[in-house]
Amino acid sequence: MGIFDILGPVMVGPSSSHTAGAVRIGQFGRLLLGEEPGRAVIGLHGSFAATGEGHGTPLALLAGLLGMDPDDEGIPAAMEIARERGLDFRFETTDLGEVHPNSVRMALKGEDAALELRASSVGGGRIQVWGLDGFPVFLEGVYPTVLLVYPDRPGMLAMVTTILGNAGMNIATIKAHRDSRGGQALMTVELDHTPAVGILNALRHLPYMEQVRFVPRLGFGG
Amino acid sequence: MTLVAGTLSAYRAAALERDAPLWSVFLAEEAAQSGRDPSALEALMRERIRVMRQSAARGLGNPQMSRSGLIRGGAHRMAAWMDSGASLLGPAFTRLAATALAVAEVNACMGRIVAAPTAGACGVLPAALFTVADEKGRSEEELVRAFFTAGGVGLVIEHLASLSGAEGGCQAEVGSASAMAAGGLVELMGGTPLQVDHAVAFALSNVMGLICDPVQGLVEVPCVYRNAMGAANAVVSAEIALAGVESAFTADQVIETMGRVGRRIPEEFRETARGGLASLPAPGCDSCRGACGNA
Numbered sequence: 001m002g003i004f005d006i007l008g009p010v011m012v013g014p015s016s017s018h019t020a021g022a023v024r025i026g027q028f029g030r031l032l033l034g035e036e037p038g039r040a041v042i043g044l045h046g047s048f049a050a051t052g053e054g055h056g057t058p059l060a061l062l063a064g065l066l067g068m069d070p071d072d073e074g075i076p077a078a079m080e081i082a083r084e085r086g087l088d089f090r091f092e093t094t095d096l097g098e099v100h101p102n103s104v105r106m107a108l109k110g111e112d113a114a115l116e117l118r119a120s121s122v123g124g125g126r127i128q129v130w131g132l133d134g135f136p137v138f139l140e141g142v143y144p145t146v147l148l149v150y151p152d153r154p155g156m157l158a159m160v161t162t163i164l165g166n167a168g169m170n171i172a173t174i175k176a177h178r179d180s181r182g183g184q185a186l187m188t189v190e191l192d193h194t195p196a197v198g199i200l201n202a203l204r205h206l207p208y209m210e211q212v213r214f215v216p217r218l219g220f221g222g
Numbered sequence: 223m224t225l226v227a228g229t230l231s232a233y234r235a236a237a238l239e240r241d242a243p244l245w246s247v248f249l250a251e252e253a254a255q256s257g258r259d260p261s262a263l264e265a266l267m268r269e270r271i272r273v274m275r276q277s278a279a280r281g282l283g284n285p286q287m288s289r290s291g292l293i294r295g296g297a298h299r300m301a302a303w304m305d306s307g308a309s310l311l312g313p314a315f316t317r318l319a320a321t322a323l324a325v326a327e328v329n330a331c332m333g334r335i336v337a338a339p340t341a342g343a344c345g346v347l348p349a350a351l352f353t354v355a356d357e358k359g360r361s362e363e364e365l366v367r368a369f370f371t372a373g374g375v376g377l378v379i380e381h382l383a384s385l386s387g388a389e390g391g392c393q394a395e396v397g398s399a400s401a402m403a404a405g406g407l408v409e410l411m412g413g414t415p416l417q418v419d420h421a422v423a424f425a426l427s428n429v430m431g432l433i434c435d436p437v438q439g440l441v442e443v444p445c446v447y448r449n450a451m452g453a454a455n456a457v458v459s460a461e462i463a464l465a466g467v468e469s470a471f472t473a474d475q476v477i478e479t480m481g482r483v484g485r486r487i488p489e490e491f492r493e494t495a496r497g498g499l500a501s502l503p504a505p506g507c508d509s510c511r512g513a514c515g516n517a
C-alpha cells in the first residue's frame with residue numbers, strides 16, 4: 001500500500017468495488033479465456049445483484065470482458081459496444097452461497113476455449129478469483145499467473161517447478177487443487193515476472209499436460 | 223534511511239530529525255518503498271491532479287444526471303449561483319462547495335475520477351486543495367507537495383484505522399478525505415508538521431461517528447453533499463491550526479479513536495443501505511421527475 005493506492009486508482013465511477021473491481025473481474029475472464037469472448041452468461045450475486053444496476057456493475061463487467069481498463073470512458077457504453085462486437089451476453093441473478101456480497105459467476109465461450117469463473121470484488125478495486133471450472137482457486141490478478149490442468153498424478157509439480165526454476169522464474173505462490181471426481185488437477189502459479197512464450201510452450205509439452213493458460217498482471221489504468 | 227512508519231508522529235519525528243518538511247518525508251518514504259525515482263513520483267502526482275481537474279471541469283461545465291435520477295446537475299447549478307453574486311461568503315467558498323459536488327457528481331454518473339481515498343469521497347481533496355491553491359496563487363509544484371502530505375495522512379489512517387465506509391462508516395471515507403485535505407492545506411500554506419497534525423486531528427474529531435447510509439445503495443445521496451461538507455471541514459480545520467490553535471489530542475489518537483468507533487458502528491450504518499437516510503421511503507418519482515425514463 002502506497003500513496004498512489006490512497007490517491008487512486010484513476011477510475012470511472014461510481015464505486016471502486018461495484019465498478020472498478022467489476023471491470024477487473026471482466027478483464028481477468030477475458031485474459032484467462034485467451035481470446036475474444038463470443039458468449040457470456042453472467043450471474044450476479046448479493047450486492048452485485050441488488051445494487052449493481054445503479055452502480056453500473058453489469059456495464060463494468062462487460063467492459064472488462066471487452067478489454068477496457070477501469071478508467072476507460074467507454075464503460076458506460078459497454079452494452080452497445082458489446083452488441084457491435086457481436087458479444088452475445090446475458091445477465092441473471094444467482095445465489096453463490098456464503099460468499100462475499102460483491103460476487104459474480106461468469107460462463108465464457110470463445111471460438112476455442114470455454115470457462116466458468118467465480119470471483120468477488122473485495123474493496124478498493126481489488127478482486128479475488130475463487131472458483132475456476134469447479135476448482136477452488138485464490139487469485140488476485142496482482143501477479144503474472146500460469147494455470148495448468150492435468151490428470152492428478154505424482155511428479156507434475158516437480159516438473160513444472162523445474163522448468164520455471166531453470167528459466168530463472170521466481171515463484172511467488174504455487175497451489176495445486178484436485179478434483180476428486182474426474183481425477184483432474186489444477187495448478188496455479190503466481191510469478192514475479194512475465195514468462196516468455198517459450199517457457200509456456202515448454203510447460204505445454206510436458207507429458208500428460210492438458211492445458212496451460214496464462215494471465216498477465218492486471219493493470220489499473222491511470 | 224528508510225522509515226517504517228505507520229503513525230503521523232513517526233513521520234513528524236523524521237521531519238524534525240531531517241529538518242525537512244513533511245511532504246518530503248512522505249515522498250522519500252514512497253520512493254524507498256516503491257523503488258521509483260522521486261521525480262517519477264512527482265510526475266505521477268501531477269497526472270493524478272490533471273485527472274482531478276478534468277473531473278471538476280466536467281461537473282461544473284455540464285449538468286451531471288445520474289441513472290437513478292437522484293443527481294441532477296447540482297454542481298452546474300451552484301456555478302451559476304456563484305456567478306450571480308449571491309454567494310453567502312463570496313465566490314471562493316461557493317467554488318469550494320461547487321467543486322466538491324462537481325467531482326462527486328461526475329463519479330456518480332460514471333465519469334472518470336481519482337478515488338481519493340475512495341470513489342465516494344473523491345470530491346473532497348480536489349475541492350479543498352484546488353480552491354485554496356487558486357485563491358492563494360500557489361504553484362503547481364506546491365500543490366503536488368500538498369497532495370503528497372494529504373496522501374501520507376491517508377496512509378496513516380489506513381494503517382491505524384480504515385478508509386472504508388463498509389468497515390468504519392462515512393467518518394472513514396469522507397471524514398478521512400477531509401482530514402487528508404486539512405493536512406494538505408496546512409502544507410500548501412507552509413505550515414509546520416505539528417500544524418498538519420493539529421489540522422488532521424480537528425478534521426477527524428469534527429466528523430467522529432458519521433455513519434454511512436447511501437440511499438438506494440448508490441453513491442449519490444447523501445454522499446455528493448457530504449463531499450462539500452468534507453471540503454469545508456478541511457478548510458475550517460486547516461485555518462484553525464494555521465492560526466496557532468492546538469488540538470487537545472494528537473492526530474494518531476483521534477485516528478485510532480475513529481477506527482474504534484467505526485468498528486462499533488452497527489452494520490446497518492456501514493454501507494448496507496439499511497439505516498439512516500437509506501431507511502427513509504424511496505424518494506421515487508417525485509425526485510426523479512422523469513429522468514429515469516419510466517415516467
Ligand code: SF4
Nearest residue numbers: 342387392395434445
Ligand atoms: S455515505 Fe457511505 S457511500 Fe456515501 S460517501 Fe459516505 S461512506 Fe461513501
